Amino acid sequence: xxxxxxxxxxxxxxxxxxxxxxxxxxxxxxxxxxxxxxxxxxxxxxxxxxxxxxxxxxxxxxxxxxxxxxxxxxxxxxxxxxxxxxxxxxxxxxxxxxx
Amino acid sequence: xxxxxxxxxxxxxxxxxxxxxxxxxxxxxxxxxxxxxxxxxxxxxxxxxxxxxxxxxxxxxxxxxxxxxxxxxxxxxxxxxxxxxxxxxxxxxxxxxxxxxxxxxxxxxxxxxxxxxxxxxxxxxxxxxxxxxxxxxxxxxxxxxxxxxxxxxxxxxxxxxxxxxxxxxxxxxxxxxxxxxxxxxxxxxxxxxxxxxxxxxxxxxxxxxxxxxxxxxxxxxxxxxxxxxxxxxxxxxxxxxxxxxxxxxxxxxxxxxxxxxxxxxxxxxxxxxxxxxxxxxxxxxxxxxxxxxxxxxxxxxxxxxxxxxxxxxxxxxxxxxxxxxxxxxxxxxxxxxxxxxxxxxxxxxxxxxxxxxxxxxxxxxxxxxxxxxxxxxxxxxxxxxxxxxxxxxxxxxxxxxxxxxxxxxxxxxxxxxxxxxxxxxxxxxxxxxx
Numbered sequence: 316x317x318x319x320x321x322x323x324x325x326x327x328x329x330x331x332x333x334x335x336x337x338x339x340x341x342x343x344x345x346x347x348x349x350x351x352x353x354x355x356x357x358x359x360x361x362x363x364x365x366x367x368x369x370x371x372x373x374x375x376x377x378x379x380x381x382x383x384x385x386x387x388x389x390x391x392x393x394x395x396x397x398x399x400x401x402x403x404x405x406x407x408x409x410x411x412x413x414x
Numbered sequence: 415x416x417x418x419x420x421x422x423x424x425x426x427x428x429x430x431x432x433x434x435x436x437x438x439x440x441x442x443x444x445x446x447x448x449x450x451x452x453x454x455x456x457x458x459x460x461x462x463x464x465x466x467x468x469x470x471x472x473x474x475x476x477x478x479x480x481x482x483x484x485x486x487x488x489x490x491x492x493x494x495x496x497x498x499x500x501x502x503x504x505x506x507x508x509x510x511x512x513x514x515x516x517x518x519x520x521x522x523x524x525x526x527x528x529x530x531x532x533x534x535x536x537x538x539x540x541x542x543x544x545x546x547x548x549x550x551x552x553x554x555x556x557x558x559x560x561x562x563x564x565x566x567x568x569x570x571x572x573x574x575x576x577x578x579x580x581x582x583x584x585x586x587x588x589x590x591x592x593x594x595x596x597x598x599x600x601x602x603x604x605x606x607x608x609x610x611x612x613x614x615x616x617x618x619x620x621x622x623x624x625x626x627x628x629x630x631x632x633x634x635x636x637x638x639x640x641x642x643x644x645x646x647x648x649x650x651x652x653x654x655x656x657x658x659x660x661x662x663x664x665x666x667x668x669x670x671x672x673x674x675x676x677x678x679x680x681x682x683x684x685x686x687x688x689x690x691x692x693x694x695x696x697x698x699x700x701x702x703x704x705x706x707x708x709x710x711x712x713x714x715x716x717x718x719x720x721x722x723x724x725x726x727x728x729x730x731x732x733x734x735x736x737x738x739x740x741x742x743x744x745x746x747x748x749x750x751x752x753x754x755x756x757x758x759x760x761x762x763x764x765x766x767x768x769x770x771x772x773x774x775x776x777x778x779x780x781x782x783x784x785x786x787x788x789x790x791x792x793x794x795x796x797x798x799x800x801x802x803x804x805x806x807x808x809x810x811x812x813x814x815x816x817x818x819x820x821x822x823x824x825x826x827x828x829x830x831x832x833x834x835x836x837x838x839x840x841x842x843x844x845x846x847x848x
Contacts, residue, residue: 386597387599403450411455
C-alpha cells in the first residue's frame with residue numbers, strides 16, 4: 316500500500332464514541348503469563364479498539380475501557396484460556412449512537 | 415418477574431430478535447425480550463442496507479414511519495489496486511417506484527423504531543439486562559438467568575437472537591463457538607456531510623442513494639470487502655476481513671480503514687466530512703457449512719447467532735429478519751396445536767427455514783467461503799492488480815501498437831497465475847457459484 320498512515324491514533328477514533336464504563340469490573344481479563352501466545356500477541360495489533368498492549372516485560376495487558384464488544388479477541392483467545400470474556404453488565408460498555 | 419412464565423423469551427433486540435418477538439407478540443403469545451444495551455440498537459452495528467420485502471412480510475406498512483435514509487438506485491462494485499479501480503456500475507430509475515426494495519438505514523435509529531413496534535404488539539422489552547446463562551433441566555432449556563437477579567426467568571421457549579458474538583448458546587453447549595475462519599471483523603465510521611454535497615458527489619436527487627462495495631489490494635491479501643453507503647446526511651464506510659487472516663497477518667483494522675479512506679478513488683467522496691462514530695463488529699462468513707444446530711428442546715437460534723449470512727450477496731439483516739419471523743411463526747404454530755416446545759416439534763422451524771430463500775441461498779453458495787478463503791491472495795491481490803493493468807493497457811494511448819498492449823496483458827495474467835492456474839480458478843469459481 317502506498318498510502319502512508321502516519322500519526323494515526325485509535326484513541327482519537329474512540330473519542331467519538333460513548334461509553335459507560337463499569338468501574339472496577341473489567342469484562343475481559345488476560346490470564347497471567349510469562350510469554351504471550353501468538354494469538355494473544357496478535358491482539359495488540361488487530362483489536363480494533365487497541366485494548367491490548369505489551370508491557371515492558373513483554374506480556375500482554377488489557378485496558379478494556381474502549382472495547383466495542385466485537386468479540387474478535389474472544390474468537391481468537393477464549394478457547395485456549397488466554398483470556399476470559401463476558402459481556403459488560405446491562406447498560407454498561409459501548410453505546411452506539413448510530414451503529 | 416419471578417413466578418411468571420412466558421411463552422417465549424427472546425435474547426437480543428437486533429433484526430432477528432425484533433422480528434421473532436414481533437411475530438409472536440402480535441399473534442398473542444406472551445413474550446419477554448431481553449436487551450443488554452441502554453436502548454434497542456445501542457449495541458448493534460451494521461453497514462447498513464435494509465431489504466424492504468423481508469420487513470414488509472413482518473410489518474407491511476413500515477414505510478409510513480420507519481426511519482429510512484435513502485432508497486438505493488445505484489450500486490457500484492469496484493476492484494481496487496493501490497492507485498486505481500475497475501468497476502461495474504448499475505443504476506436504474508426502476509428503483510424509484512413507490513415501493514423501493516432497498517434502503518440505507520442507521521441501525522441505532524431503526525432498531526428503536528422496530529422495538530417500539532414490538533412493544534406495541536404486546537411484548538415486554540427489558541433493556542439494560544444481560545442474559546448470563548441458559549437454565550436447563552434434564553437437557554431442556556427452561557429459561558434464562560440475567561445479571562438483574564439470580565432467579566431463573568421461566569419460558570417454554572428461548573429464542574437465541576444474540577448476534578455474531580453470542581455467548582449463551584455456545585456456553586450451554588447447544589452450538590459451537592464461531593471460529594476465526596468463520597467470522598470477519600469489520601470496522602466502520604460514519605461521516606457527516608450536508609445532504610446536497612452527498613447528492614452532488616454521487617449524482618443523486620431527492621432520497622436516492624448509492625452504494626459502493628470494493629475488494630482488492632485494500633485488504634492486503636486478506637479475504638475482505640470494503641463498503642461505502644450513502645445515508646441522507648452521512649456516509650457509512652468500512653472494511654472487513656476474516657479474523658483468521660487478521661491474526662495471520664497482524665494487519666491492524668483501523669490502519670486498513672484509514673488506507674481505504676485515503677485511497678485516491680475514495681478520498682474526494684468523503685472530503686471535509688465530520689466523523690461522529692467508529693464501530694467494530696463481527697460478521698458471520700462461514701456460510702451453509704458453518705450453520706450450527708438450529709433448534710432443540712426449548713430453544714431455537716436465529717440470525718447472526720446461527721451464522722445465517724449470505725456473504726456473496728452481502729445480505730445479513732434480511733436473513734436475520736426472515737429467520738426470526740419464521741422461528742416466531744413456527745413457535746406460534748406448535749403452541750396453537752397444543753404442542754410442547756420439544757426438539758421434535760420445533761423441527762418445524764428448520765423445515766420452514768429450509769423451504770425459504772434463507773437456506774436455499776446459503777446452500778447455493780456452500781463452497782464459496784472455502785474457495786475465497788483459501789485463495790485469498792489470488793482473489794484479493796493478484797487479480798485486482800491484473801485487472802487494473804489490463805484496463806490501463808486497453809485505455810492507454812501512447813503510440814504502442816494495440817497488439818503489443820494485448821500481448822502484455824495476456825503475458826501478465828499467465829505470469830501471475832499460469833495458464834493452468836487461470837483455468838483452474840475460473841472452473842472452481844464457476845462450480846462454487848453454480
